[in-house]
Amino acid sequence: MIADLLYELVQIPGPTGFEHRVASRLSNLLKDHVDEMHIDKIGNLIAKINGTEGKHSLMLEAHMDTVSMVVQKVDEFVWFDRLGWINFRTLPGTAVLILGKDRDIPGVVCSPSAHFEADNTELWIDVGNRQNFVSIGDPIVFDMPVRWLDDNKTILASHSIDDRVSCSIMVELARRLTKKPKHNIFLIGAVQEETSGLGVRHVLQQISPDWFIALDTGFAQDALPDKNKTVPLHTGLGVRRLSFCQPADRMYPATANFASPRLNKLLIDAAGKLNIPFNVDVSTRTFADHHISYEVNPEIDSTLMFIARRYSHSPQEVIDISNAENAVDILCQAVTDLNSWDE
Numbered sequence: 001m002i003a004d005l006l007y008e009l010v011q012i013p014g015p016t017g018f019e020h021r022v023a024s025r026l027s028n029l030l031k032d033h034v035d036e037m038h039i040d041k042i043g044n045l046i047a048k049i050n051g052t053e054g055k056h057s058l059m060l061e062a063h064m065d066t067v068s069m070v071v072q073k074v075d076e077f078v079w080f081d082r083l084g085w086i087n088f089r090t091l092p093g094t095a096v097l098i099l100g101k102d103r104d105i106p107g108v109v110c111s112p113s114a115h116f117e118a119d120n121t122e123l124w125i126d127v128g129n130r131q132n133f134v135s136i137g138d139p140i141v142f143d144m145p146v147r148w149l150d151d152n153k154t155i156l157a158s159h160s161i162d163d164r165v166s167c168s169i170m171v172e173l174a175r176r177l178t179k180k181p182k183h184n185i186f187l188i189g190a191v192q193e194e195t196s197g198l199g200v201r202h203v204l205q206q207i208s209p210d211w212f213i214a215l216d217t218g219f220a221q222d223a224l225p226d227k228n229k230t231v232p233l234h235t236g237l238g239v240r241r242l243s244f245c246q247p248a249d250r251m252y253p254a255t256a257n258f259a260s261p262r263l264n265k266l267l268i269d270a271a272g273k274l275n276i277p278f279n280v281d282v283s284t285r286t287f288a289d290h291h292i293s294y295e296v297n298p299e300i301d302s303t304l305m306f307i308a309r310r311y312s313h314s315p316q317e318v319i320d321i322s323n324a325e326n327a328v329d330i331l332c333q334a335v336t337d338l339n340s341w342d343e
Helices: 002-009 020-030 161-176 198-206 261-273 289-296 321-338
Strands: 036-039 045-049 057-063 068-074 078-083 095-099 104-109 139-142 155-158 184-190 211-219 237-245 255-258 279-283 301-310 317-320
Touching: 002 020, 002 155, 002 161, 002 321, 020 036, 020 045, 020 161, 020 184, 057 161, 057 198, 057 321, 161 184, 161 211, 161 301, 161 317, 161 321, 184 198, 198 289, 211 261, 211 279, 211 289, 211 321, 237 261, 237 289, 237 321, 255 289, 261 301, 261 321, 289 301, 301 321, 317 321
Parallel strands: 057 184, 057 211, 211 301, 237 279
Antiparallel strands: 036 045, 045 184, 068 078, 068 139, 095 104, 095 139, 155 317, 237 255, 237 301, 301 317
């Protein structure tokens, strides 16, 4: 079941630039369901299901990395900075894991006591007496417990849901495609999405598919109303029509992409055939690998299919697993419907 698969995958450390443990597990899960598979030089997992005709190709992509941190200095404590959009206010008291050269080192981010004035806003990691096992440049990931928030194993709270849920969807899709599709299908586990999108950029320099669907998470409604949280958690599945990102440093250009109307209609129609609630959203504050595909080659029909989650990039993201199950159903239907496309 996809719930059990996701529960396993979120617990595998995969910080940006160090996704090899995730890639290894995905390789084992996919090997009996694909025709070709390899890991490229920078760590992208590239799997292929050969189509019966193979004149055209669909690429489905999920990123394997998660937001993370990095060691900057080691003395009595471990000093660090973020890699990716992490809100520092979520970190005090958080359990973390430092991936050292010889062993993984557990630690905890400091939590200022209410007994003292909290003038110092600096954060550090306490690793007890294991400083000698930590080096500058070591990656750091969240190490909070994974838990179900309901009795039916439907609502999951965990770090790394972004984007292990999409990795789970790809594996389950490969398992269910027992009948060969007409077109080739590439399944991509990409690296370094949270910092640059370098992974998918490198993949698209090797392979030029006709159609590209990035699978990722999106904003869900939660306790704080926000126009950027446009879909509810429990039916939070859909496609993004437009997304835009303006870096804080205006020296760098904004990035934007416009999804393929044809691909969006393919997915919307597939959801309609299955009577699955489906959303269309717009995001003006996010970046995803879909931006990269649009930038590398706008000739590729591309879109982003998202699963809604709460509390993005935090130690405890929350997701409704039923949306992931519905996503697999929709993608299976879309692959079938795609068989009628000749161009």
